Amino acid sequence: MALTPDQSQSQTQAIEFSREKEGHSLHVLASRLPGWREIPFVFGGVVFAIYGWAVRGFLYQVSSLYLYHTLGEIFNVFFYLMAFALLESLFVMGALILAAFILPGKWFKEGFIYKGFIAAWVGSIAMIRLEYYLFSLNYAVPSMSVLYGGMGIALLVLLVLLLLFQNILRLQRFLLMVEERMQIFTYLYIPLGILSLILVLLRTN
Amino acid sequence: MNRKKNISRRDFLKFVSLIPLTWLARPIAHATLPKREGNVHRNVIILVFDAWSANHLRFYGYPRDTMPNLERFMEKATVFHNHYSAGTFTIPGTASMLTGLYPWSHRAFSLGSGGIIKEHLNDQIFSIFSNTHSTLAYAQNKFADILLFQCAKYLDTHLKVGAFNLEHRFLYNFGPFKNDPQMAFASLENNILLDRTTSSSSLFVNPIYNLWKTTATRDNDLRFSDEYPLGLPDNTEQFLLADVVDGAIQTLRGLEEPGFVYFHFYPPHENYMPLKPFRNIFNDGWQPPVKPVHRLSWGKKSRATLNQLNREYDEYMASWDAEVSRLFQYMEDSGLLERSYVIITADHGELNERGERGHFTPLIFDPLIHIPLIIFQPGQKKRKDVHTYTSSIDLLPTLAHLIGSPAPSWVEGELLPEFGGVNDPGRSIYSMDAKTNASLAPLTKTSISLTKNHQRLTYYKYPDGEQFEFYNLEEDREELRDLYPSRPADAVLIRDELLQKLDEVNRLFKA
Known part of the structure; x- marks a missing residue:
């Protein structure tokens, strides 16, 4: 069925409006994400902690x-671990980006370069504490009050550190310097992780 | 003069009339055939109970009646009174049963994911049956399951370790990982997703996984607390005893006969989780004989703790007996017992004494290696008793013999008495532990026991010292009086034999 000139015009306008809206949405979406130049710095810290x-x-x-494996088999175990560490690093980095996206910009997105790094490290230390706590309980169910308390302490530490770093520029610069140095591990570990993932995929298929 | 010899119609009819005679000849021909033709169509069903000590059965002299249902069935079976496992925990114990080899030959004796060495990968029980029987295997213990993966090419059906479990947490047999089970096991189960140690390689996933797991475990324990007051049995994945037995019955219902079936059940392995009706049934005040903490004990548990553990072990065994008796009943009612050789045994025993708990120990004493062996033969109506010393490595040559195959050249075991073997009272039976020794190195960190003529010599050889212990099992079944310090001369012959054997097996791995 052929369109009348009026119909055709209004359809073109609708498409343009939709494109504009889409572009606007993408722009809003992108504006909520941390800067692309900040992400590798934070990722360096994540990779260092997880691969370490x-x-x-x-x-x-x-x-x-x-005791019971050949050298080749031990390398295979190492490849599995490196492949898993790559996926775990991406998972943690994804969680940090998601947090920046969801939370109000001022809370986490602005200054992501140091806030993301601090969050990753506070999270890492909290996880180590959790692991040792569960071990101390012989992996029985922990008390919820202790768990909530632990989470509260971790959040408090995170908040204090974020406020501290937000207000003291010298600390920010120091952290940036540390992050720059840690980036070398990204160049080392990520190719190793990708290579390991390929090898694991080859072995399991 | 050539006379043409044509077959006449009459000749042809005479010939045809003789054909029915061939049927008459069949039984005669059948009787003269080797035994293989008679038994090759029988099923062979092996039921292994994990960490099941003969010393905790009334039949073997224990004061508590832990498995009354099994003992009722034993009245129609051949029962071995002095049967010993070649290994002290699942890996060597199971590998020896499956290969007919001592651990020093198959080398699967370390803790972890190491299995049978490549040289012996084809030397195992499934390879014998794969041409004549359908082969089916199931191990509820993950370490035994890794060994089954090594036998995969001879298995028609390999049921998953968690096939009958309540939950499914293992990854090494999941999706693509089942194409690389041993490495996936060594990495995922033994390194990344770990509990009981803080050495996991995963910084974020493992603590979260453990937190989830402990909560899920607690929830399941609460859900079934009416049936299991102490919590559910757990082999990393929780399970119900009834589900395991139902699963086994269901599997046997669909068995393609003749079949060779290997079921390796986790109970009565720790954690001992008795069913409610059996909780406290052995709160009878009886206490095992006092045995001091051994110098080499790793656990150093108190006597009160060990007595409590023994009681829970007995109650759990009684719970397992109540459930697994349905499997025996099914086999009897369905006629499967009449068409099958059914073997009930264990991979190793359990040692809740001398400071040790379970079987994580370098010690070798009777409760840890003395295991039941019960064999049902088709048509057997009366119990037969065998008192000769026998070993778990004898199972493979005996089963091969039962289906008419010669004992494979690689085996170190012998035919069991009553099944083609002879009663040899002077036979040497070895059991060993070398869980901290490298698999492909000479045995320098090991415990080896040699049992013969009602005597047992155990040699503890470790870098920080060596020690012999010598017991007279006829007079001192509880192994309370070590005779080696006072009468070393009595142990000279047996000691020389053991040391010679150790030297012989170590020679292969010396540089």
Whole structure:
């Protein structure tokens, strides 16, 4: 069915409006995300913590692995760990970006370069505490008051650190310097993680 | 003069009339065939109970009646009174049963994901049956399951470790990982998602996973607290005893006969979680003999704790007996028992004494290695008793013999008495532990026991010292009086034999 000139014009306007709206939405979406130049700095800190912990776990177990596995098999275990660490790093980084997206801009997005880093490290230390706490309970169900208390303390520490770093420029600069140095680990660990993931995929398919 | 010899119609009819005679000849021909033809169509069903000590059965002299239903069925079976596991925990115990080899040969004796060495990968029980029987295997213990993965090419059906469990948490047999189970196990189960230790390689996922797991475990425990007052049985995944038995019955219903079936059940392995009707049934005041904490004990548990553990172990065993008796009943009612050899045994025993808990120990004493062996033969109506010392490595050659195959050349075991073997009172039976020794290195951190002529010599060889212990099992079944310090001369022959054997097996791995 052919359109009348009026119908055609109004349809074109509707499309343009929709495109404009879409562009506006994308713009709003992008404006809520942390700056693309900030993300690698934070990711460096995340990668350092997660891969460092993974290597620690591997070194802890390598002597016992050596008891019953060949060198090649031990490398395979290492590849599994590195592949998992890559996925875990992406997961944590994704969570930080999501937090920046959801929370009011002033809370987390602005200054993401140091706020994201601090959040990642406070989160890492909280997780280590949680692991040791569960271990101390012999993996029985923890008391909720202790868990909530722990979460409260972690949030408080995070808040204090964020306020401290927000107001003291010198601390921000120091942290940025640390982040810059940590970025080297991204160049080292991420290719290793990708290579390991490929090897694991090849082994399991 | 050539006379043409044509077959006449009459000749042809005479020939045809002889054909029915061939049917008459069949039984004669059948009788002269080797035994293989007679038994090859029988099913062979092995039921393994994990960490099941013979010393906790009334039949073997224990004061508590822990498994009355099983003992009723035993009246129609051949029962071995002195059967010993070659290993002291699941990996070596199961590997020895499956290969007919001592742990020093198959080398699966370390804690973790190491399995049978490549040289012996084809030397296992499923390879014998794969040409004549449908083969089906299920292990509810993850370490035994890893060994089954090593046997995969001879298995028609390999049921998942959690096939009958309440929940499914294992990853090594999930999705693509089942194509690389051993490495996935070593990485995921033994390194990334870990509990009982803080050495996990995952910084964020593992604590969250453990938090979720403990909560889910608690919720399940609460959900079933009416049935299981102490909580649900747990092999990393929780399960109900009834579900496991139902699953096994269901599997046997669909068995393609003749079948070779290997069921490795987790109970009565720790944690001991008795059903409500059996909770406190052994609150009878009886206490096992006092046995001091051993110098090499890792656990150093108090006597009160161990007595409590023994009581819970017995109650859990009674709970398992009540459930698993439905499986025996099913086999009897369905006629499966009449068409099958059914073997009930264990991978190793349990040692809640001398400071030790369970089987995480370098010690070797009777409760840890003395395991039941019960064999039902088709048509057997009366119990037979075998008192000769036998080993778990004897199962493979015996089963091969039952289906008419010769004992494979690789096996170190012998035919069991009553099943083609002879009663040899002087036979040497070894059991060993080397969980901290490298798999492919000489045995330098090991405990080895040699049992023969009602005597047991145990050699503890560790870098910080060596020690022999010598017991007379006829006079001192509880192994309370170590005779080695006072009568070393009595142990000379048996000691030399053990040391010679150790030297022989170590020679293969010396540089």
